[in-house]
Amino acid sequence: MKIPKRLQPLVDDGLIDDVIRRLKSGKEADVFIVRCGDEIRCAKVYKEAEKRNFKQAVHYQEGRKVRNSRDARAMHKGSKFGRQQQEEAWQNTEVDALYLLAKAGVRVPQPDICLDGVLLMELITDADGAVAPRLSDVELDEPQALRDHALMMNYAVRMLCAGLVHGDLSEFNVLVDQHGPVIIDLPQVVDAAANNHAKSMFERDINNITQYYGQYAPQLLNTQYAKEIWSLYQAGNLTPESPLTGHFIEQQKRADVSSVLHEIQAATEEHQRQLMARNRED
Numbered sequence: 001m002k003i004p005k006r007l008q009p010l011v012d013d014g015l016i017d018d019v020i021r022r023l024k025s026g027k028e029a030d031v032f033i034v035r036c037g038d039e040i041r042c043a044k045v046y047k048e049a050e051k052r053n054f055k056q057a058v059h060y061q062e063g064r065k066v067r068n069s070r071d072a073r074a075m076h077k078g079s080k081f082g083r084q085q086q087e088e089a090w091q092n093t094e095v096d097a098l099y100l101l102a103k104a105g106v107r108v109p110q111p112d113i114c115l116d117g118v119l120l121m122e123l124i125t126d127a128d129g130a131v132a133p134r135l136s137d138v139e140l141d142e143p144q145a146l147r148d149h150a151l152m153m154n155y156a157v158r159m160l161c162a163g164l165v166h167g168d169l170s171e172f173n174v175l176v177d178q179h180g181p182v183i184i185d186l187p188q189v190v191d192a193a194a195n196n197h198a199k200s201m202f203e204r205d206i207n208n209i210t211q212y213y214g215q216y217a218p219q220l221l222n223t224q225y226a227k228e229i230w231s232l233y234q235a236g237n238l239t240p241e242s243p244l245t246g247h248f249i250e251q252q253k254r255a256d257v258s259s260v261l262h263e264i265q266a267a268t269e270e271h272q273r274q275l276m277a278r279n280r281e282d
Helices: 005-012 059-062 070-075 080-103 142-161 198-211 218-223 225-234 256-280
Strands: 018-026 029-036 039-044 111-116 118-121 175-176 180-183
Touching: 005 039, 005 111, 005 118, 029 225, 039 080, 070 198, 080 111, 080 118, 142 180, 142 198, 142 218, 180 198
Parallel strands: none
Antiparallel strands: 018 029, 029 039, 039 118, 111 118, 175 180
16 A cells, blocks of 8 residues: 555654555544564554544643643643644653553553654454454453453553553453453543543443443443442552452431531520620620
């Protein structure tokens, strides 16, 4: 195929030997299958900010660390340099997340290099060497759905223990090879501690995945994994090995009505005594 303009510099530098075909076009990037020496990999070409169709991107960027104050000021002002730094930060976030999550025991594609808005990384394949399908395209039986859902919940726990929330997790951002699910698409990953939207994003991620597996294992539809995991995280009790039940009971503290009425009565009586004392003085 004709070499895309954004991939030509990597071909010229010998990082890519051949562009085989386009794999997919997404809301934030186009992905191509490429040959690098004897290996087949994928090249993720990030779209420019004005061409991305990623809603409320600013919510995902909240709390992200910037290398230095100069970059931060430029990004805030929206200068040309600032926009360039914003783009680099968006792209580097995925690379950093891939390395961090792989180290944390989460199955993600192995990154190679990110250069000029192109991320070279591992191509996830099935047992026959073909491109692994997305979870949305896989038919599961109930036992497999339960096993893979449990594995995805553990990945979510490990991500949270590493301080990250995917933020856009669904059956469309998970590949399935012969070993199980592989999480992909992480440029929008958020800082669990620094982003005010992290909790709602985490709950949405978990509920999306649970709803999907629940098609094959309906008992999952009555679980509360999102609330259970986040509660453990907030309490500082979450570890990669935390056992999960899927059950969660909201802590609802009942109001002590009698104590409140007693305090009101006491305050009223005290007020009456003060009035009577003033009347006697007059």
